[in-house]
Amino acid sequence: MSEKSRAERAQHLRERLNNELNRMSLDQCVKCTICETSCPVAAVTPLFSGPKFVGPQAERFRDGDSVDHSVDYCSSCGTCSVVCPQGVNVAELNSLARAVMKAEHGVPIRDRIITQTVLMGQAMTPVAPLANAVLDNKLARFAMEKVVGVHRGAPMPTARTQSLHTWLKKRPAPAKAPTRGALVYFHGCAGGYFEVDAAKKAIEVLEHLGYEVLVPPQGCCGLAEQSNGLFEQATKSVRALVKALRSAGTDLTIVSTAGSCTGMLKHEAHEILGLHDTELADVGTRIREISEFLMELHEAGELPTDFEPIKQRLPYHAPCQLKSQGMGTPAFDLLRLIPGLEVVDSNATCCGIAGTYGLKKEKYDIAQAVGKPLFDMVKQTEQGLAACDTETCRWQIENSTGVRTVHPIVLVHQAYGLGAVTP
Known part of the structure; x- marks a missing residue:
């Protein structure tokens, strides 16, 4: 420039x-x-x-x-x-x-590279074993830190051999016919490429509840670009995403497992990027984080609670991106409906990762210090599992504690008898 x-x-x-x-x-x-x-x-x-x-x-x-x-x-x-x-x-x-x-x-080249989450997913999925081996290699991570500026100890996503949309194309039709009508599912970049299993489970839970789940092709929300000061690119990304989500229907509820991306569509795109599009406002009012959506059903007496018991103590962390949306902590309330599950709130302010913040070599130690109270709490409380609503926060917790950390919908999926938590 x-x-x-x-x-x-x-x-x-x-x-x-x-x-x-x-x-x-x-x-x-x-x-x-x-x-x-x-x-x-x-x-x-x-x-x-x-x-x-x-x-x-x-x-x-x-x-x-x-x-x-x-x-x-x-x-x-x-x-x-x-x-x-x-x-x-x-x-x-x-x-x-x-x-x-x-x-x-x-803007540093590093900050431009780490915002391209869809491109990363598309590039890594066909060579997932190789990509994961490189990201697990200490020498490769040392070189990445020196050349790119991504800290060698920062959490990295795990590439999958199959994207969500590939799975959707190959899966058989749902056994249960829809009884409640259609809704749109927004999976975010991570759900599309890196946390495909959680996205699958979300779809299966919604179908179990009687919904027809529409999953249009969709790109990035632009949150990583916006938080790195790339406003022009973020604006293009969010407008393209809004168009994609609206293509599935302009009168349907949009349900998402990408908590921070949901916040982008509800709040940041308007308050930070300054977008006042009618289309964005429409999507922002129709979108719900999945635990928020399920708790709205529960409050209306429309959520089946015939859950199978899960006897476990579970540390739960509500990410700051979720708290800023003013919805309370619906996942905490939802998980407590499962018999036998002892859900322990972390009461921590932040895990430190803040999207791409904790990946940067000059901010990594700060991110670790911010997250330390949470990491200590998880290690003292866990019985093999922790839960958190947003992707990078889960990766941060798991990377810093060694405790497997999942989206709350994974436990709801198990409680409905749709399958046990898998490695």
Whole structure:
């Protein structure tokens, strides 16, 4: 990108940030420091002085000047926005400020590479055994850290030999005819390529409940691109995804096992990317995270609870991406409906990974320090299994504890007698 193009892009993002500040007056911030004391990153490193200092407070004095690099140490977990008693969207403001900074100084190649999750899945699936062997090789990981900047100890996805859509094409028709009508399933990049088994189980649970499950071809939601300051690419990704999901029907409920991607469609694309499309608003109001959807059925008296017992103590972590959606912790409530299952809430703020944040070599140690209370809790509580709603958080927990970590729908699938938890 030329210097002129970079300057124009930075100016455009600076205008967007200023508009956001005008819409959401900085005077709403009363310097109560609740966001500072709740920030998991500021608690473990002096490199990030806290969401208020780099956000609302710093913006009062920038007056068009360049954004300080310290804002890049914000993990975008969203905790500050959730706890703010004045309703200031602190995390969103900081994400915009980071995008301005990256537009001014450029985005590292590493940050561009790690956002291409669909491309990774398409490339790794045909050579899954080889891809997994490379990612498990210490020498290869050392080289990746030196050349690309992805830490050698960071969690990596596991490639599968079959994508979800390949499985859908080859599977026999469901034995049970639908009795409740159709809905759309959004699996996210991980469900399409790396956590195919959890996506299969979600589809089978929904079919067991009597739904016809429509799974249109779908790409990335753009969340990783957005969190790395690549707003133009993220905008293209989310608009393409919205079009794909709407292609299956514009009056159907959309159910997803990709909790953070669901949040992108409900919240981030609007509040951070500044998209106000009618189509996005439509999808955002119709989409439900799968545990949220099942608990809505339960509250309406429409969820069968003839669960088989699962006698196990299960540590459960509610990711910050889910908490920021204001839905409570539906998976925790759902899992507690299963007889014999003792579900222990981690009560941890964040696992530290924050999408791609904890993959980066300069942020890996920070991510590990943020997640340590959670890792300790899981190791003290587990009986061979843990549960968490979002993909990268599961990979982070499993990588840092050695405890297998699954999506809650995997346990619901077992409780309905549809199959045991598989390795």
